[in-house]
Amino acid sequence: MAEVPQQIPTIDISAWVNPASSAADKQRVVDEVHHAATTYGFFQCAGHGITPETREQIFDLSKRFFSLPMEERMEISVKKSLGQSFRGYEPPFLQNHHKHLLPDTKETFVVGAEIPADHPDAGTFLNGPNLWPTSIPEDDFRKPLISYQSQMVALGNTLLKILGHGLPKSWNCSPDVFDSLAENPAIPMRMLHYAAQPVHDEKQFGVGAHTDFGSVTILLQQLGTKGLEVWYPPTETWIPVPPKENTFVINIGDFVDRYTNGYYRSARHRVITTDKERYSVAFFFNGNMKLKAPVLDGSGGEVNLGDHIRQRAIATYGAAPTLIESKV
Numbered sequence: 037m038a039e040v041p042q043q044i045p046t047i048d049i050s051a052w053v054n055p056a057s058s059a060a061d062k063q064r065v066v067d068e069v070h071h072a073a074t075t076y077g078f079f080q081c082a083g084h085g086i087t088p089e090t091r092e093q094i095f096d097l098s099k100r101f102f103s104l105p106m107e108e109r110m111e112i113s114v115k116k117s118l119g120q121s122f123r124g125y126e127p128p129f130l131q132n133h134h135k136h137l138l139p140d141t142k143e144t145f146v147v148g149a150e151i152p153a154d155h156p157d158a159g160t161f162l163n164g165p166n167l168w169p170t171s172i173p174e175d176d177f178r179k180p181l182i183s184y185q186s187q188m189v190a191l192g193n194t195l196l197k198i199l200g201h202g203l204p205k206s207w208n209c210s211p212d213v214f215d216s217l218a219e220n221p222a223i224p225m226r227m228l229h230y231a232a233q234p235v236h237d238e239k240q241f242g243v244g245a246h247t248d249f250g251s252v253t254i255l256l257q258q259l260g261t262k263g264l265e266v267w268y269p270p271t272e273t274w275i276p277v278p279p280k281e282n283t284f285v286i287n288i289g290d291f292v293d294r295y296t297n298g299y300y301r302s303a304r305h306r307v308i309t310t311d312k313e314r315y316s317v318a319f320f321f322n323g324n325m326k327l328k329a330p331v332l333d334g335s336g337g338e339v340n341l342g343d344h345i346r347q348r349a350i351a352t353y354g355a356a357p358t359l360i361e362s363k364v
């Protein structure tokens with residue numbers, strides 16, 4: 037039996053980002069990310085260039101949002117978002133990953149790419165205008181969140197480039213193969229709040245075990261909290277993924293898993309409840325929803341990102357009584 041890992045790797049990607057780095061240093065980043073993505077599907081990413089002040093600011097905004105009165109949050113409920121755009125506030129107990137579990141305790145504020153209501157795609161799946169709380173001035177909330185979103189898009193692009201360079205040479209694909217996936221990407225960012233659960237219920241999770249639907253997820257965790265765990269099949273154990281100063285948790289989503297025929301792993305993970313409240317921000321770099329492409333290892337078959345994400349959303353929200361059946 038393989039040894040039980042105590043943690044997932046931490047990888048400093050600064051050598052990749054820095055134009056003055058040597059080819060060998062860049063290759064080391066590619067090799068480390070390759071190892072993490074093929075082994076765990078997860079790693080802690082340092083050297084990403086996003087400042088500690090920005091990270092702090094995002095948590096301040098999140099706390100401010102989730103402290104608004106419930107009526108005000110419900111004024112911008114996802115139910116009120118245009119068509120199937122899925123923007124705005126989702127109250128707790130809405131998403132359910134397994135029939136035998138209770139729905140997730142998390143509450144969420146979802147921000148996506150800013151797509152105006154008169155855009156031809158507005159109202160289609162994941163496309164449309166964001167909903168913003170009216171009581172917080174735009175300069176204090178919308179603007180810093182959109183600035184963070186653009187930093188996340190840049191980091192997502194960087195990660196896809198590194199992953200592209202790590203694909204097996206025998207596949208004969210360009211290291212830029214993920215460029216078309218990164219074009220005009222769907223980028224739902226979920227600000228998450230988990231209320232403290234002083235009484236443990238084994239059927240209750242912050243987020244039940246699941247894999248992420250899209251390409252790459254960039255997760256910001258609040259320091260001093262715990263809850264996130266990733267499944268490691270060789271030892272059949274859950275590895276805790278605690279928050280680490282100045283790092284983001286990066287994980288591979290289903291789409292990159294399917295696109296690479298399982299080479300890069302989309303690993304199951306979950307958030308357990310604790311007696312302390314917790315904030316996190318998950319940025320889902322889903323990718324180009326119009327992408328249809330042959331599987332990269334040449335084994336045949338085609339992937340279709342839009343179809344895949346739509347099906348996963350129906351599967352996990354469908355059990356919730358309201359919202360999604362009518363929307364997806």
Ligand SMILES: O=C(O)CCC(=O)C(=O)O
Nearest residue numbers: 228243248264307316318
């Ligand atoms: O809050 C977290 O740590 C992870 C959340 C998560 O896995 C998700 O929203 O998909």
Ligand SMILES: [Fe+2]
Nearest residue numbers: 246247248305
């Ligand atoms: Fe997740």
